[in-house]
Amino acid sequence: LRDLRAFLTVVRTASFTAAARELGYTQSAVSQQIASLEEETGRRLLDRRPVRPTPAGARLAEHATRILQRLDVARSELTGHADVGSELRLDVCPLAAPDLLADGLRVLRRSHPMLQIFVHSADVDEAVGAVAAGQAGAALVDGITAADSPLGLADAGLLASTALAEVPLVVVLPDGHPLHTQPALDLDALRDAPWIVAPSLSWPAIANAGVGGPVVYQGSDLATLLSLVRAGHGVALLPDGPWAAGEGFIRIPLRHPALVHRSEVVTLHNPAPVVEHLIEALRSRSRL
Amino acid sequence: LRDLRAFLTVVRTASFTAAARELGYTQSAVSQQIASLEEETGRRLLDRRPVRPTPAGARLAEHATRILQRLDVARSELTGHADVGSELRLDVCPLAAPDLLADGLRVLRRSHPMLQIFVHSADVDEAVGAVAAGQAGAALVDGITAADSPLGLADAGLLASTALAEVPLVVVLPDGHPLHTQPALDLDALRDAPWIVAPSLSWPAIANAGVGGPVVYQGSDLATLLSLVRAGHGVALLPDGPWAAGEGFIRIPLRHPALVHRSEVVTLHNPAPVVEHLIEALRSRSRL
DNA sequence: GATGATTACGGACGCCGTAAGCATA
DNA sequence: TATGCTTACGGCGTCCGTAATCATC
Numbered sequence: 001l002r003d004l005r006a007f008l009t010v011v012r013t014a015s016f017t018a019a020a021r022e023l024g025y026t027q028s029a030v031s032q033q034i035a036s037l038e039e040e041t042g043r044r045l046l047d048r049r050p051v052r053p054t055p056a057g058a059r060l061a062e063h064a065t066r067i068l069q070r071l072d073v074a075r076s077e078l079t080g081h082a083d084v085g086s087e088l089r090l091d092v093c094p095l096a097a098p099d100l101l102a103d104g105l106r107v108l109r110r111s112h113p114m115l116q117i118f119v120h121s122a123d124v125d126e127a128v129g130a131v132a133a134g135q136a137g138a139a140l141v142d143g144i145t146a147a148d149s150p151l152g153l154a155d156a157g158l159l160a161s162t163a164l165a166e167v168p169l170v171v172v173l174p175d176g177h178p179l180h181t182q183p184a185l186d187l188d189a190l191r192d193a194p195w196i197v198a199p200s201l202s203w204p205a206i207a208n209a210g211v212g213g214p215v216v217y218q219g220s221d222l223a224t225l226l227s228l229v230r231a232g233h234g235v236a237l238l239p240d241g242p243w244a245a246g247e248g249f250i251r252i253p254l255r256h257p258a259l260v261h262r263s264e265v266v267t268l269h270n271p272a273p274v275v276e277h278l279i280e281a282l283r284s285r286s287r288l
Numbered sequence: 289l290r291d292l293r294a295f296l297t298v299v300r301t302a303s304f305t306a307a308a309r310e311l312g313y314t315q316s317a318v319s320q321q322i323a324s325l326e327e328e329t330g331r332r333l334l335d336r337r338p339v340r341p342t343p344a345g346a347r348l349a350e351h352a353t354r355i356l357q358r359l360d361v362a363r364s365e366l367t368g369h370a371d372v373g374s375e376l377r378l379d380v381c382p383l384a385a386p387d388l389l390a391d392g393l394r395v396l397r398r399s400h401p402m403l404q405i406f407v408h409s410a411d412v413d414e415a416v417g418a419v420a421a422g423q424a425g426a427a428l429v430d431g432i433t434a435a436d437s438p439l440g441l442a443d444a445g446l447l448a449s450t451a452l453a454e455v456p457l458v459v460v461l462p463d464g465h466p467l468h469t470q471p472a473l474d475l476d477a478l479r480d481a482p483w484i485v486a487p488s489l490s491w492p493a494i495a496n497a498g499v500g501g502p503v504v505y506q507g508s509d510l511a512t513l514l515s516l517v518r519a520g521h522g523v524a525l526l527p528d529g530p531w532a533a534g535e536g537f538i539r540i541p542l543r544h545p546a547l548v549h550r551s552e553v554v555t556l557h558n559p560a561p562v563v564e565h566l567i568e569a570l571r572s573r574s575r576l
Numbered sequence: 577g578a579t580g581a582t583t584a585c586g587g588a589c590g591c592c593g594t595a596a597g598c599a600t601a
Numbered sequence: 602t603a604t605g606c607t608t609a610c611g612g613c614g615t616c617c618g619t620a621a622t623c624a625t626c
Contacts, residue, residue, distance in 0.1 A: 001289075016581060029617050031582060036616095041366040048581065049625060056366060059557070062445060063362040067355050074351040078329040078344060146434030148545060155443035157350060257436060258546055269347070304606060317592050319607060324591095336606065337600060 004064040006033040007045065011061050014051045066155060069132045073158055076134045077270055084272040089118045089136040091127035094222065095198065095239055096142035097164045097263035100282050107281035112274055128153050131266050137275045139266045144169065144237075147260050160269045162279055163288045166260040170251040172229050172236040177250075184255035194234035196225055292352040294321040295333065299349050302339045354443060357420045361446055364422045365558055372560040377406045377424040379415035382510065383486060383527055384430035385452045385551035388570050395569035400562060416441050419554050425563045430551045432457065432525075439552055448557045450567055451576045454548040458539040460517050460524040465538075472543035482522035484513055 009019035010030060020027040037060075038045050045057035053061055088108075092101060105117065120127075120136065127139035132154065143151045147166060153159075171185045179189060196217045217228055222243055229236050230248035239261030240251065265282055267275055297307035298318060308315040325348075326333050333345035341349055376396075380389060393405065408415075408424065415427035420442065431439040435454060442449075459473045467477060484505050505516055510531055517524050518536035527549030528539065553570055555563055 017579090026618055027581070028583090028619080032616075035582080041363075043366055043368075051581090059365060060362055063358050063365075066443065066445070067358050067362075070351050070355050070358075074348055074355075075329075077347060077351075078331055080331075146437050146546070149434050149437065152440050152444070155354065155446075156440070157354070158443075258434070305604090314593055315606070316594080316608090319605095320591075323607080339606090 003033045003037045004060075005068060006030050007037055007057075008061060008064050008068065010034060010046065010051060011053050011057070016051065069129070070155065070158055072134060073132050073268065076268055080270060081272055084115075084137055084274050086114065087116045087118065088274060089120055089130070090138055090140070090278075091120045091122040091130045091136040092140040093124055093127060093142050094121060095243070095261070095263075096140040097282075097286075100164055100263070100285055101140055103285050104278050104282045108274070108278050111277060115274065124153060128159065128266060131159060131268065134268075137267065137272060138278060140164070140263065141266055142239075142261060142263045144259050145262050146258060149262075151262055151264055153264075153266065159266050160271075161264040161266045162283055164263040164265055164282055164286045166262045166288065167239045167241060169237055169254040169259055169261055170240045171254055172226070172238055172249050172251055174229055174232045174235075174249050177232075177235070180250050180252070182252055184253045186256040187254065188256070190235060196228050196234040196236040198222065198225060198236065198238060291321045291325045292348075293356060294318050295325055295345075296349060296352050296356065298322060298334065298339060299341050299345070304339065357417070358443065358446055360422060361420050361556065364556055368558060369560055372403075372425055372562050374402065375404045375406065376562060377408055377418070378426055378428070378566075379408045379410040379418045379424040380428040381412055381415060381430050382409060383531070383549070383551075384428040385570075385574075388452055388551070388573055389428055391573050392566050392570045396562070396566050399565060403562065412441060416447065416554060419447060419556065422556075425555065425560060426566060427554045428452070428551065429554055430527075430549060432547050433550050434546060435548050437550075439550060441552075441554065447554050448559075449552040449554045450571055452551040452553055452570055452574045454550045454576065455527045455529060457525055457542040457547055457549055458528045459542055460514070460526055460537050460539055462517055462520045462523075462537050465520075465523070467540070468538050470540055472541045474544040475542065476544070478523060484516055484522040484524040486510065486513060486524065486526055 006019060006023060006025070006029075009022055010016055013019050013022065016030045016034070017027045019025075020030040023030070034046060041056070041060070043056045044054055045060060046053055090101075092098075101119075105119075108115065108117065120130070122130065122139070124141045124143065127136065127141050130136035131139045141151065141153060143153070145151055150161060150163070153161070171190065173180045179185060182189075217225070217234065225236055226246055226249065228234060230246075237254070238251075240253075265279055267279065271279070294307060294311060294313070294317075297310055298304055301307050301310065304318045304322070305315045308318040311318070313321075322334060329344070329348070331344045332342055333348060334341055378389075380386075389407075393407075396403065396405065408418070410418065410427070412429045412431065415424065415429050418424035419427045429439065429441060431441070433439055438449060438451070441447075459478065461468045467473060470477075505513070505522065513524055514534060514537065516522060518534075525542070526539075528541075553567055555567065559567070
């Protein structure tokens with residue numbers, strides 16, 4: 001039902017008028033669509049002036065997003081674009097296998113010299129959404145999970161994902177932290193620590209492992225994050241690697257729970273040949 | 289798009305006529321709906337005589353199933369049934385926390401003496417589907433996963449699930465099997481073994497761990513499964529517990545990968561009060 | 577009083593049913 | 602030849618746009 005699309009647009013733009021313009025309708029039509037939805041559900045879905053979803057409306061918006069996302073994907077798969085044009089958008093999360101990305105791009109530039117590649121830095125949700133919407137040809141995403149377990153970023157079977165890398169996790173502590181002499185750490189020991197979260201690390205996996213405590217900063221930038229750790233404002237959890245090097249803090253392997261930082265490449269199930277080629281290049285250079 | 293519902297019904301019944309009857313349309317209407325879908329996608333979705341989905345049609349059916357499932361859930365959540373009537377259907381997988389189920393039912397019968405409870409044995413997909421369709425009030429499901437990791441049975445955010453139990457896994461070998469003296473086993477050692485799979489154990493998690501080999505029997509019954517193991521026809525992977533006891537075979541703990549058998553209870557996000565009560569009873573008796 | 581959501585009403589399009597056509601077992 | 606899917610066509614309902622109304626900042 002196209003009412004759902006109208007509803008989502010209204011929620012996003014917080015305006016009937018703006019939504020109508022975007023969808024090519026009159027504001028009257030949008031108003032009727034929302035009224036139709038509210039009558040059908042028997043509940044008020046939007047507060048007016050300002051236009052905001054009610055709790056029920058927010059829940060519906062969640063469902064509607066997923067529904068339309070899957071419709072988009074279904075259409076993309078069925079229309080089966082022969083190949084991407086002269087441009088390819090690639091959404092990447094900052095910590096998702098950056099070394100492999102460089103290799104993959106090199107391969108792609110050699111085999112498709114005329115292809116213009118837009119590398120778009122994004123968080124996981126944005127990257128996955130871009131692939132689902134057909135805006136990006138592929139997404140390099142990452143997250144925390146158990147070894148050999150998929151990240152499960154999109155709805156089941158919605159998108160295809162290929163594992164690229166799994167690296168150990170390290171707890172990053174400021175020098176002089178009470179725990180900084182430990183050879184390895186359990187998350188339990190840091191249960192009430194102030195966590196500084198790298199944006200691309202899926203916090204739910206950690207929260208699920210029983211770690212609580214106030215989050216003092218949701219970093220969008222690794223340098224800032226590390227400087228905050230250095231200043232003693234909190235501790236961070238990062239994939240081991242060169243980006244976690246520097247002065248003023250110490251890296252200690254995470255012992256328990258047995259989690260890893262995993263990178264995957266996410267695409268449609270029937271990607272364009274260029275994208276398939278990229279995936280194969282990435283996969284062949286992966287250690288998994 | 290109600291075309292999708294028609295399409296799914298046609299696929300399920302393998303007949304335009306039967307689908308039309310079930311949906312309250314004429315066969316002509318259904319034919320037009322399918323034609324509309326095929327024109328819109330530009331691909332043949334069904335073979336006729338016999339009526340079977342083409343590969344593209346099968347893929348669309350997968351998407352359509354999920355889409356309509358989520359629509360059902362959205363409607364259920366929004367209409368917000370005050371409470372279940374005089375009946376409550378509970379779908380349970382055979383190995384999903386059977387001890388907790390017994391406790392939960394006892395609590396429920398005490399607090400709601402007039403409630404008639406239908407306990408419906410089902411596999412995971414069936415159970416989850418029944419909850420999504422509003423046919424069952426809750427489902428007790430199980431599967432194999434890493435410790436503290438959700439099973440991820442439904443699409444993200446579609447249903448609410450609560451962890452009930454996690455128990456170690458044991459490899460069940462016939463007496464005299466070459467490996468039967470090992471104190472613990474890695475799955476690698478059994479890579480090419482003939483596996484006998486308990487239906488409620490999610491095979492993908494095992495396959496993902498790298499275990500292959502032909503599956504000689506997909507059991508629907510634990511006694512049969514164990515007798516097959518006893519007869520030397522294969523090896524099985526089961527949650528540790530009394531159901532895995534008996535003569536003629538031996539249980540050996542699974543050491544690697546670090547997987548557990550996990551049970552969850554799955555419901556709508558806003559279940560009826562009776563169901564909420566059941567969940568609370570289960571949760572409070574759980575060790576998680 | 578202006579911006580913006582709602583209500584009233586008329587026209588166009590889409591969708592379903594009836595009925596005829598056609599292919600396959 | 603019979604079953605069952607497809608095509609043709611007509612009526613009814615749905616949905617959108619225009620325009621007037623109403624509410625809120």
